[in-house]
Amino acid sequence: MKIVSDLDLTPYNSYRIPAICKRAFFPESEAEIQQIFQEYPETKKIIIGSGHNIIFSRDRYEDDFIIFSGNFEKVVCEDDKISAESGVSMLDLSNIALSYSLSGLELFYDIPSSLGGAIVMNAGASGEDIQSLLLTVRYYDPQADVFKEVERKGLDFEYRNSFFQQNPHLIITHAFLQLRHGDKQEIGDKMENNKKLRWAKQPKEFPNAGSVFKRPKGHFVGVMMEEMGLKGYTIGGARISEKHGGFIVNFDNATGKDILEIITLVKKRVLETYSLDIEVEQRII
Template identity: 55%
Template sequence: MLKYYNFNLKKYNAYRLSSVCAKAIFPENEEEIIQIYRNNPDKKIILLGNGNNIILSKEYYDALFIILNNCFDRVEINGTEIIAQSGCTMLHLSELALENSLSGFEVFYDIPSSVGGAVFMNAGASGEEIKNLVVKVRYFDLDDFQIKEITRVEIGFEYRNSFFQKNNNKLVLKTWFKLSEGKPEIIKAKMDDIKQKRWAKQPREFPNCGSVFKRPSERFVGPMIDELGLKGFTIGGAQISQKHSGFIVNINNATGKDILSIIKKVQKQVKKKYGVDLEVEQRII
């Protein structure tokens, strides 16, 4: 279990925002995570996976960050079932599935999310959602300091939402996924096609956290922003992507405040012109 003080989180959030926390700990197993919470009852603790769907709104956090990326990431494969700790990335999981001729994770290939983050928000792409592959989840309940398990049905997945978003005191530790047998060449071809299409449409050349807003029922977000003339709009080092208006990118040492300022402007103008309330998909910390 590695510990650091006055730790810069820049490498651990997809926007590459330079935010410092008072203390950061990298646990390797469930026992160490429980120990951290027991030893710090009065300390603000923030759990961080791959940092892909978060906005660090402060430049300094007087808090303890538990970082799961590159440490709490073990994977087991039993037939068509894959069991993964929360710090494992969906990229790595997709590659492991391919190596074992298992189909189901193709659409999540090249999505820079951790398993915990994907389950937390019910990640999805191309009409598919992570909920369709989940069997059950093992989690740590901060209310009574017990480790529990919950089935997919009990989780109550919704569009970009889950039991865990509604209960921030329940921490995803491990997830069981059920895949299906497939031909490696077909799985690989689908993964390559998905990656190519994403790189063609999305601003992968700049740090970003994917789609900023949840898709409203009325209209697509990108076209509304385009029609408002906001494509390329910049505040500080943050910019509405010139490649895809549904993304905000860090073009020059952006801060969380820069990103939040753009979000507020877009929400205000979209509400004024279209009467649509845009809900932020990313988690603001």
């Protein structure tokens, strides 16, 4: 298992915010995950996957990071089912499904997330989400020092929420998904179309971490930002995207503090204007 001291976390978060952690582990098996907690119990552990949907609030962490990026990404296909480790990216998983002519993951092509991260936040778009494809999820509970496998119905999925968000100490290791056989050309065309639509609407040209806020019932965040005149609003190197007001981008060496200050301002303005306490979708670390 790779262990790195004073790791530069800049490449491990999609905002490209500079930060350093005291020590980082890159496990490649369940046994190594367990080993981390057994051999290094004294330090708080922070779990990250592909580094999307997170905001670093500090420039240095005296915590241990357990990172699932470029590791823990084995995938096995059997008929119309997939068993996958949590570190695999949704991009790679979608492409693997395509290679087996399996449909169901087209929506997640080009969604920036690891499988584990997608499950934690119940990622999705256009009324669909990851939980609808899940059969079971396997995870490690470091407090009890046990691995458990739970069916979808036991994981309390809601819009951009799950059992794992309520229990952040749990570590997803594997997921088992039910897909369906389809036409390879049609699946590939749908994937490419989804990608084109995202690139047309989202600020892919700048580092960002996707939608900053959960969509409040009856409203669209991007529309609210436009109505309040906040598109393009800037603090330091961070800016509310002019392309899509639901995104904050790092256009000029932004810090986590810059991004969090914009979030604070947006929450205040939305409360004043719409009487809504808008919820942050991204995980602040």
